[in-house]
Amino acid sequence: MQLRYFDNAASSWPKPTTVVEAMNEVVVKFAANPGRGSHQMAVQASRVLFQTRIELAKLFGIKDPNHISFCLNTTEALNLAIKGLLKENEHVICTSVEHNSVRRPLEYLKKKLNLNITYLKTNVLGQINLKDVERSIQSNTKLIICNHSSNLLGSILPIEQINKIAKEKGVITLVDGAQTAGLLPINVEEMGIDILAFPGHKGLLGPQGTGGIYIHPDIEVEPLIHGGTGSQSENIEQPIIRPDRYESGTQNTPGIAGLKEGVSYVLHESVEKIHSKEWKLTQRLMEGLLKIQTVKILGPKLGDNKTGITSFNIEGMEASSVAFSLDRNYNIAVRSGFHCSPLAHETVGTLELGAVRASVGYFTTVEEIDYLLEAVKEIVQKNKR
Incomplete structure (x- = not known):
């Protein structure tokens, strides 16, 4: 895979x-x-x-x-x-x-x-x-x-x-x-x-x-x-x-x-070209996640300027469990936990939860974004059962 x-x-x-x-x-x-x-x-x-x-x-x-x-x-x-x-x-x-x-x-x-x-x-x-x-x-x-x-x-x-x-x-x-x-x-x-x-x-x-x-x-x-x-x-x-x-x-x-x-x-x-591509990919990811019930995105809103980082949580699930499932069941590599930034988690109220962080790069594709979104949807559905 x-x-x-x-x-x-x-x-x-x-x-x-x-x-x-x-x-x-x-x-x-x-x-x-x-x-x-x-x-x-x-x-x-x-x-x-x-x-x-x-x-x-x-x-x-x-x-x-x-x-x-x-x-x-x-x-x-x-x-x-x-x-x-x-x-x-x-x-x-x-x-x-x-x-x-x-x-x-x-x-x-x-x-x-x-x-x-x-x-x-x-x-x-x-x-x-x-x-x-x-x-x-x-x-x-x-x-x-x-x-x-x-x-x-x-x-x-x-x-x-x-x-x-x-x-x-x-x-x-x-x-x-x-x-x-x-x-x-x-x-x-x-x-x-x-x-x-x-x-x-x-x-x-x-x-x-x-x-x-x-x-x-x-x-x-x-x-x-x-x-x-x-x-x-x-x-x-x-x-x-x-x-x-x-x-x-x-x-x-x-x-x-x-x-x-x-x-x-x-x-x-060019830095401008790289940022533009990563921003568009990030917006696609955020837009898709916002359509999934029980998913909450941290940080800037859709349309705001930001880097290629999207951190999120699924209600009722530990971040580490989500990341583990993405890795083992879908071969998707993300980061979970506190990301060496407990102050930031304290600021946004996730110090006890941590978060799943998906960060795109210049070589990330639209197809990979859509694959991640489908995986998150499936995880949410399985969690409801």
Whole structure:
């Protein structure tokens, strides 16, 4: 039975063939340490990293590619920014739909550094009141963190307006691009983004174990990891130069080569085209689910702008049971549970229920959407018996 994949919010699948080919080429032909040698294999590996930075800079409107550092994922990038910026007794603002990759580091620093945290409440649609942002800024506010799009609701936050408020108050902004990098237009200059954390394995169509962070050149962030960088090795201290300052140890050259091809694919297709297709597919899915009795959709309403995420519950059924049935009986892959975002579930009143999350990707088809809808209808009918 053919697999229907609806878990693109966790990792996109399938990948473009060029991604797989690029990774294989590195492993077979020049799997040497980038930046650690002057021989031709090492130079070729280094070139892959730099070319990938260039592609990412094009996508995100970044002037100098060297201010992009590679990370294992968005979680590592967020930890680098949060733990490298915040100091004792400082104040930070974030939203009530943040991922645990933001909440847990903040709560850790709250105990360690007496950090003061304000969680701005969104409504059940995932929308935020900009006046609440302005009112929450204090004299010791150092940082405002917000995810560009909720990984539970698919709602899109107005980060450009939030960043504008922050700039007027001299506050640094950190954007979690886990659900929007490669799926929504992001320009760090135009949108006033000081720090951007992003994954390689979702909308950028690269492999798992890739991602990165952009840090504005005027902002100093303490490294999360110290060690070998291949530069300034005679110094006891971590190098100041970027990206070396934030890239200790051997980099994932095969993965980054795959990421480069993923980003190139996105640039060729265009973010606008990708978002348009995913939005239309999501609207078809939502429209179909709304016609099924006992199904409740979370987040933005039909017709609203959102990412390709549709979270829902079936009355009288546990989310995990629905996901299990979809997997075993229909060969449909979805995600169930709390999606590492208990704050978001608390916001929309599903903290005890969790939710089934179906997330489309650029390669999802209309036929797959309709197949999922028929499967949900059958599950609902069986549950009534």
